[in-house]
Amino acid sequence: MRNQKEITIQKNLRFLRVQYNYTLEEAAEKIGVTRQAMAKWESGDSMPDLVNTMALANLYDVTVDDLMRFNEEDSLTKIAPKGKHMFGVVEVQERGQIAIPKEAQDIFNIKKGDGFVLLGDEDPESFGLALVPVDLFLGFSERMKKELQGRQ
Secondary structure: OOOHHHHHHHHHHHHHHHHOOOOHHHHHHHHOOOHHHHHHHHHOOOOOOHHHHHHHHHHHOOOHHHHHHOOHHHOOOOOOOOOOOOOOOOOOOOOOOOOOOHHHHHHOOOOOOOOEEEEEEOOOOOOEEEEEEHHHHHHHHHHHHHHHHHHO
16 A cells, blocks of 8 residues: 555656646656656656656756645645745735735745835736835846946
């Protein structure tokens, strides 16, 4: 009987390969193994060794930990690329406030009094809001302004 870790990695390998639109052959070629090896890993008949696990994580731009342990049944999201996060659901409060989860505050070093520019996109393909630190936004704006002035 297979353990939960084996079931998790096989599901993640299959999910990521499909997300990247790779055939078994294409994914195998990209990391230097046979199609049969990839098929065995995805079916749970065998497990990739450490070198191949790292190669797979790099191929799919995920952490080894997520590749091995991510369980979509325990999460609100799908497995995500390295450095990308989903912090859960936040609700707009009565006066329009949104609390930034503690984990996000820690990762992005957000402290009381920090300023952000709120950006929005109405395009149906990328609809959403983004918070950008004021310093980063103003620095980018200044660089763009200088570049445009240099072209004139």
